[in-house]
Amino acid sequence: MKTHTYSRREFVGLSAAAAGASLAGNTLGPLPPNLLPDPTAVAVSDRVRFGMIGVGMQGSGLLSQSIRLPGVECAAACDLYDGRHTLAREIVRPDLPVTRRYQALLDDKTIDCIVAAVPDHWHKQVVVDAVSAGKDIYCEKPMSHSAADGVAMVAAAKQAGRIVQIGSQRVSSQICAKAKELIAQGTLGDLMLVEGWLGRNDPNGAWEYPPPPDLSPRTLDWDTWQGTVPKRAFDPNIFARWRCWKEYGTGLAGDLLVHLISGMMFMLGINEPPKQAASVGGIRRWKDGRNMPDVHAVVYYYGELPVYMRLNLGTEMPETYRIQGSKGILEVTGSTLSYTPQSGKDSGPSYYTGSYPRALREAYLAQWHQENDPKLGEAALSETVSISGPEFDDIRPHLWTFFEAVRTRKPVVEDVVFGHHAALACHMANESYFRKSFVSWDDATKTIKT
Numbered sequence: 001m002k003t004h005t006y007s008r009r010e011f012v013g014l015s016a017a018a019a020g021a022s023l024a025g026n027t028l029g030p031l032p033p034n035l036l037p038d039p040t041a042v043a044v045s046d047r048v049r050f051g052m053i054g055v056g057m058q059g060s061g062l063l064s065q066s067i068r069l070p071g072v073e074c075a076a077a078c079d080l081y082d083g084r085h086t087l088a089r090e091i092v093r094p095d096l097p098v099t100r101r102y103q104a105l106l107d108d109k110t111i112d113c114i115v116a117a118v119p120d121h122w123h124k125q126v127v128v129d130a131v132s133a134g135k136d137i138y139c140e141k142p143m144s145h146s147a148a149d150g151v152a153m154v155a156a157a158k159q160a161g162r163i164v165q166i167g168s169q170r171v172s173s174q175i176c177a178k179a180k181e182l183i184a185q186g187t188l189g190d191l192m193l194v195e196g197w198l199g200r201n202d203p204n205g206a207w208e209y210p211p212p213p214d215l216s217p218r219t220l221d222w223d224t225w226q227g228t229v230p231k232r233a234f235d236p237n238i239f240a241r242w243r244c245w246k247e248y249g250t251g252l253a254g255d256l257l258v259h260l261i262s263g264m265m266f267m268l269g270i271n272e273p274p275k276q277a278a279s280v281g282g283i284r285r286w287k288d289g290r291n292m293p294d295v296h297a298v299v300y301y302y303g304e305l306p307v308y309m310r311l312n313l314g315t316e317m318p319e320t321y322r323i324q325g326s327k328g329i330l331e332v333t334g335s336t337l338s339y340t341p342q343s344g345k346d347s348g349p350s351y352y353t354g355s356y357p358r359a360l361r362e363a364y365l366a367q368w369h370q371e372n373d374p375k376l377g378e379a380a381l382s383e384t385v386s387i388s389g390p391e392f393d394d395i396r397p398h399l400w401t402f403f404e405a406v407r408t409r410k411p412v413v414e415d416v417v418f419g420h421h422a423a424l425a426c427h428m429a430n431e432s433y434f435r436k437s438f439v440s441w442d443d444a445t446k447t448i449k450t
Contacts, residue, residue, distance in 0.1 A: 048403045050113045051105030051135075052077040053126060055084035055091075057209070058140055059117030062167070063091050065396050066115060072403050075111045078102040080221040081239075083212050100221055102126060106133035113137060113406045115399075117167075121227055121248045124149035127164060128156040136163035138402045141262070142254040143419035147427045150420040151446045157416040165402040165412040166419030170263030172398035178387060179323070179332050180267045182339065188325025189344075194268070194307045195324070196260035199317030206286045206294060206313040207243045207255075211236035244290030246430070251292030252281075252311040253426035260309050262414065262422040264321060267332070271417065273424035273441045274300040274307070279432035285314035298429040309429075338386035346372070424448075 048071060052063050055077055067074050076097040077088035085098035105111055106129060113136040116126050123144055130137040143166045144150035157164045170176050182188070200206065212219075215236045222234045229247045232238070242248035243255050265271065281296035294313040299306065321332040328341040349368045353361050374380065398413070405412045414422075424441060428448055432439045437450045 046407055047071045047073055048112050048406050049073050049075040049110060050115050050403075051075055051102075051108065051111045052088065053079075053102045053105065053114055053116040054118040054140075055079045055088045056081075056117060058167075059115075060084075060087055060091060061395075062115055062117055062138075062140075062399065063088065066399055066403070067092060069396065069400055069403060071407070076105050076108065078105055080225045081212070081215065082219045083214060100224075103129070106130060106135055111135065113163075113403075115402075116140065119225075119242045119248050120145040120250050120254055121229060121242075124153055125227070127153050131157050131160035131162040131164065134160070134162065136402075136406045138165045138167060138399065139419075141166055141168040141419070142250055142258045142423040142426050143416070144423045144427070145250060145254075147424055147441075147446070147448050150423050150427075154416050154420050163402070163405050163409075163412060164416040164419070165398075165405065166262075166414045166416070166422070167398065168258055168262035168414060168419070168422060169394040169398040170259055171266040171394075171414045171418075172401060173263070173334075173394040175332060175335065175337050175387065175389060176263050176267050176394075179321075179330060179337055180269070182330060183267060183323070184269065187327065187339065188323060188330055189327030191268070191305055191323070191325050193324045194264055194305065195322040196264060196307075196309045196320065197311070197317050198256050198260065198319040199312035199315045201314060201316035205316075207241045208286070208288070209240040211240040215239060241290075244286075244288070244292055246292055249292065250426055250430060252294070252296040252313065253298075253429045254423075256311050257296070257298070257309055257429060258422055258426050259319070260321070261425045262418075263332075264307065264323075265418070265422060266413075267321070267323070268302075268305075270302055271421060272302070273421045274302050274428060276301040276438055276440045277425070277428040277432050278438045279429050281433055292430075293433060296429065296433065298432070300425065300428075336386060336388045338384055340384045343380070 050066065050072065052059060052074055055063060056079070063074060063077070066072055074092045074096065076099065077085070077092070078099050078101065079085060079088070080100050088098055089096045099105070105114065114130045115138045116123070116130070117140040118126055120142060123139055127137055127139050144153055153164070217234050220239065223231065225239065226232070238245065238248070243251060249255070277298055277300050279296060279298045281293035283290065283293055284295045286294045295311070297308075297310040299308050319334055323330040323332070326344055328339060331338045349365050353364050356364065401413050404410065428439050428441060431448045435450055439448050439450055442449045
């Protein structure tokens with residue numbers, strides 16, 4: 001096996017001829033250019049002012065990345081926990097306006113758009129309120145907490161005519177863009193099966209986050225944070241580890257599976273929910289009171305294409321896709337892509353002919369070798385072509401796409417419809433797990449049915 005490794009910036013104009021299913025004539029070409037312009041390329045008059053809603057683990061990272069983008073400015077931040085007001089000011093500037101009421105950001109006419117990173121059970125309300133107030137919004141994945149929430153969010157965004165981008169950043173990955181190009185060129189031939197997997201094996205990976213030591217009903221608006229969920233007594237662990245409970249989060253499906261699904265949809269050019277889903281799983285390791293599985297495997301039909309995704313919080317596995325076609329296999333990780341071609345032809349005479357009488361077998365073998373043996377020195381070489389680059393370089397480009405859309409009104413890469421379809425795959429995975437049956441998406445009634 002021959003392997004080539006290139007940095008993403010250095011990888012220009014590569015083409016590869018491989019045995020059988022060849023890349024000859026299908027140049028891999030240059031990787032997509034850096035999407036981020038020079039800081040001086042954006043005029044002061046074109047700056048975008050955003051309000052940050054949710055400054056937690058993901059939100060603080062998005063805030064830090066956003067303010068480093070050219071022509072992008074944070075105007076104010078909102079969080080229900082006062083400690084994150086301090087954090088937002090530490091990230092942006094000491095006099096940044098902060099509040100517990102996100103509605104104050106929506107009422108501020110000087111704010112152009114919103115970046116929201118709140119628990120899943122708040123996504124619908126924040127998005128609907130934002131677009132209804134005339135604000136474009138970047139909302140973290142998964143787009144919705146339920147299928148019904150997603151339907152309402154799509155309707156609200158379309159009615160308001162506002163830009164919604166969902167934060168599944170794989171659709172802005174250069175590696176995924178290269179995979180998309182190869183698949184569109186027909187490099188893999190007919191698609192047979194798509195697999196994806198991701199596993200973790202540590203408490204942080206299983207969302208066992210340590211709550212802030214000063215968290216209390218005084219520093220946190222606990223009642224508002226719970227939203228419309230049936231009220232329970234103040235619990236710092238639920239605040240920090242909300243992904244463990246279906247009342248607030250969507251579990252492995254909404255935290256990890258959504259990345260695999262959205263990346264696959266992007267690479268394969270799919271923008272629809274799966275036709276059918278079936279799940280298995282369970283709480284195998286983290287018996288801490290959670291009600292969402294820590295092992296979750298799902299089989300889908302996307303049209304007639306079978307897709308198999310598996311998530312695990314008890315065994316570490318790097319995020320990987322294995323896209324299998326009649327002409328070979330394409331493996332994609334966060335920072336690598338490798339294509340191993342296959343000819344789809346017999347590499348030797350059929351072993352079935354061992355059941356022939358000797359005369360028939362020898363005649364068959366002679367004819368097979370005459371028709372199929374390569375000429376001397378012309379034997380095909382087995383080759384794998386690979387690309388490597390920095391690990392997960394997709395967050396800043398994904399944010400930049402959103403802010404540029406706010407500025408120019410150009411379409412975003414992961415709009416409200418795409419985000420809804422990706423989230424539906426996650427909801428179907430959860431519904432199948434809890435119902436213990438196959439489920440399907442009924443587009444006529446916009447519901448998940450058994």
